[in-house]
Amino acid sequence: MAHAVTSPPMLRLKRSTQSGTKAMTAAYATGVVYTESSTMAYIFSGAEIDLSNMAGGDVIDIRVRKIVVPGGAWVNHDHVNYAGAMPVGHVTAHINPIPDIYGVEIAMQQTAGVLRNIDCEFFDAKRIGLP
Numbered sequence: 001m002a003h004a005v006t007s008p009p010m011l012r013l014k015r016s017t018q019s020g021t022k023a024m025t026a027a028y029a030t031g032v033v034y035t036e037s038s039t040m041a042y043i044f045s046g047a048e049i050d051l052s053n054m055a056g057g058d059v060i061d062i063r064v065r066k067i068v069v070p071g072g073a074w075v076n077h078d079h080v081n082y083a084g085a086m087p088v089g090h091v092t093a094h095i096n097p098i099p100d101i102y103g104v105e106i107a108m109q110q111t112a113g114v115l116r117n118i119d120c121e122f123f124d125a126k127r128i129g130l131p
Helices: none
Strands: 008-015 020-023 031-036 043-052 061-064 077-085 090-094 099-101 105-112 115-129
Touching: 008 043, 008 077, 031 043, 043 105, 061 090, 061 099, 077 090
Parallel strands: none
Antiparallel strands: 008 115, 020 115, 031 105, 043 090, 043 099, 043 115, 061 077, 061 105
């Protein structure tokens, strides 16, 4: 005889399909490299951005924004400027997890140097299971 089994809702961690190589563009335009939102609470679980190919004279800005109220505007969560070759043993930019509902956005802009291709890996955890 079969028995009904219920389990509490859980978060499923997955690598975002937005992960991959991002080309810095001519005219040093800011480009959104990751954006996500949901109809219920989830966790932007973090990112690793590989800056190992940066050299002297290169400057890349990474900006993290989020929306904190329904229908609200983007607000800056973090903004970091990386310049020159990255130190050996610390060549990635790490973005910590951010609880969210209304939206998280990561954008990058190269403001100086030879235009680079930057490898990025993003993760998020969304709800699965019954309420």
